[in-house]
Amino acid sequence: MKKIIITILILMITFSVFAESENDTSNFLKDIGFAIGHNENYFDGNYEHGLNLLLGLDAGLTEKLELNFMGIIEMVPTFVQDFSLGLEFNYSLLGERVFSNRNAGMGMNSMVGFGLYCNTHNEKNIFMPTTIVLRLYPACVGAPASGKRERILPMGLAYNFMTKDISMFFSIAIYDHYIKGTWKTNYR
Amino acid sequence: MKKYFLISLILVATFSISAIDFPYDSGYGFEFSGKSDSSQLVGMSIYHKIGDLSFLSPGVEINADLSVSSKGIKFGGIRLSGMLDLFYLENKVFSFISTNPTLWSPSVKVGVFWDYQFYSTVTLEVAVFRFLEKDFIYEWFSPFVNFDDNGVNSWGLTFCRFTYMCL
Numbered sequence: 001m002k003k004i005i006i007t008i009l010i011l012m013i014t015f016s017v018f019a020e021s022e023n024d025t026s027n028f029l030k031d032i033g034f035a036i037g038h039n040e041n042y043f044d045g046n047y048e049h050g051l052n053l054l055l056g057l058d059a060g061l062t063e064k065l066e067l068n069f070m071g072i073i074e075m076v077p078t079f080v081q082d083f084s085l086g087l088e089f090n091y092s093l094l095g096e097r098v099f100s101n102r103n104a105g106m107g108m109n110s111m112v113g114f115g116l117y118c119n120t121h122n123e124k125n126i127f128m129p130t131t132i133v134l135r136l137y138p139a140c141v142g143a144p145a146s147g148k149r150e151r152i153l154p155m156g157l158a159y160n161f162m163t164k165d166i167s168m169f170f171s172i173a174i175y176d177h178y179i180k181g182t183w184k185t186n187y188r
Numbered sequence: 189m190k191k192y193f194l195i196s197l198i199l200v201a202t203f204s205i206s207a208i209d210f211p212y213d214s215g216y217g218f219e220f221s222g223k224s225d226s227s228q229l230v231g232m233s234i235y236h237k238i239g240d241l242s243f244l245s246p247g248v249e250i251n252a253d254l255s256v257s258s259k260g261i262k263f264g265g266i267r268l269s270g271m272l273d274l275f276y277l278e279n280k281v282f283s284f285i286s287t288n289p290t291l292w293s294p295s296v297k298v299g300v301f302w303d304y305q306f307y308s309t310v311t312l313e314v315a316v317f318r319f320l321e322k323d324f325i326y327e328w329f330s331p332f333v334n335f336d337d338n339g340v341n342s343w344g345l346t347f348c349r350f351t352y353m354c355l
Contacts, residue, residue, distance in 0.1 A: 038220065038347050040228055042258045049257040051222025051345055076222030076344050148287070172220050172348065177284060 027098055031060040031144035031181025037151070037174030039072050041158065044167030046121035050076035058176055060144065063096040063105075065089060068113070088115030088135065097143065102187060104145030111137040113156070122162035130162045133169075147182035150175055210322065210353065213237045217325070217351030219251065221332075223344035226303075227257035229264045235325070235351050245273040249297060255304070262304060267311055269299025279319055286326070290319040295327075301334050309334040309341045315349075325351040 035056030041047040056070040067089055074082040090113040095106040113135040121130050135156030142149035155170035180186070217233040231253035239245040249271055253264030272295065279292040294316050301311040313332035318325065327349040334341045 044258075049227030050224070051220075051228060051347055053347075077224040175285070 027060055027062050027100055029059055029061075029180075030186070031058070031066075031098055031178055033058040033144065033149075033176045033178035033180075035068065035070070035174050035176045038172045039169060040171070041167050041169040044158065044160075044165060044169075046119075046160065046163070046165070047074075047082070047167075050074065050078075054171060054174060056174070058178070060098055060181060061089075063098055063100065064092045066092075066097060068115070070115070070117075072117075082119070084117045084119035084121075084131070086115050086117030086131070086133070088113045088133070090135075090137070092140075098145065098181065104183070104187070105143040107141070107143050107146065109137075109140040109143075111140055111151070113137065113154075117158075121160055128162075131158050131160045133158045135169075142176070144178045144181040145183050145187060147178050147184060148176065149178070210237075210320070212323070212353035212355055214355040215325070215351045215353035217349050219253075219327075219346055219349035221253070221344055221346040221349075223264075223342055225342045226264060226344075227255050227259075229253040229344075230256055231264065233349060233351065235353075243273075243275045247271045247273065247295075249299075265301055265303040267299055267301040269297040269311060269313070271295050271297040273318075276320070282317070282319065286319065286321070288321055290321050290326075293318050293320050297332075307336075309336045311335075313346065315346075323353050325349075325353065327351075 035058055037054040039052040039054040053073045053075050054070060055073065056068050059067045061067055067087065070086050070088055072084040073080055090111045093110040093112060095109060097109060098105040115133045116129055117131040117133060118127055118129045119131065120127050122128065133156055135154055137151045137154045139152040140149055141152065151174040153170065153172065154174060155168070158167050158169055214236045217235060219231045219233055221229045223229055231251050233249055233251040235247060235249045237245065237247045249269050251267040255262050255264035274294045274296065277292045279290040282292060295318050297313040297315065299311050301309050311332060311334045313330055315327045315330040317328040327346065330346040332346060333343045
């Protein structure tokens, strides 16, 4: 019996995976991608009811934190006459979005985001920081490692501290296409 | 003009993939769009493919929309349109957006749109970014214009339309 246990122990040690310490790298800007999606604001007099296009640049900062540079452009009813630019920090709630080693991050996740937007929605009508947003991404399918991610039905609250307005917004989906940190670029 | 049209037609016929054999001819879909005189529209559509040609293949589509805004939800309109799938090309250019292989098939739709007051207009939609899978049709950023006797009545953009082909 003792012999069998020792044999099993030796086999386990032999086949056990060593920690890939040589592959551990920083997650800062490990993944970079583009985002395209939809955005709609409700109960906000500064936005016409119509359709807004959301364009963005995603950059990974840590295993759970990412930075999004977002642009929201009005398409309908007035074409490209109103736009907002902002930065959002997103934190993943259901595990790591990426790992330091060669393992892929979680394929299904939720995120919460906090950001600041600049636009002309103020009394002076000048382009300046006006709005802070809190956004929830209930379902993010995909990961940087897979090259694609869909953030489904993100929604949140926006507070315009210049006009003291609170509004809500939502998107049908935001699609992320990664150009760095994917299985094509980093994992083979 | 006639010459260019004929050359275009020959080119389309040459490069279009022949013998498209999709298992289903009909399906239903969901769409999100915005119209210049309205709010955001959320709708459903029913699509039926009539022909099985390798290019300029005809079909019909019915769309019913709800208008969603801060003021509430109301009837947005109904549209009945005939359409032509211009061609079917293996999607190399936009293949990065989908996991499965797709065909690129732009489509032109012409029909009648009745708004919430049942005022009728002639509608034209061009679905440039239209991609076919075995069971799905994806359409992105399709502009449309509604005309009446005075010219352009309204215009808009269909952000996305996903049609599930099942019948």
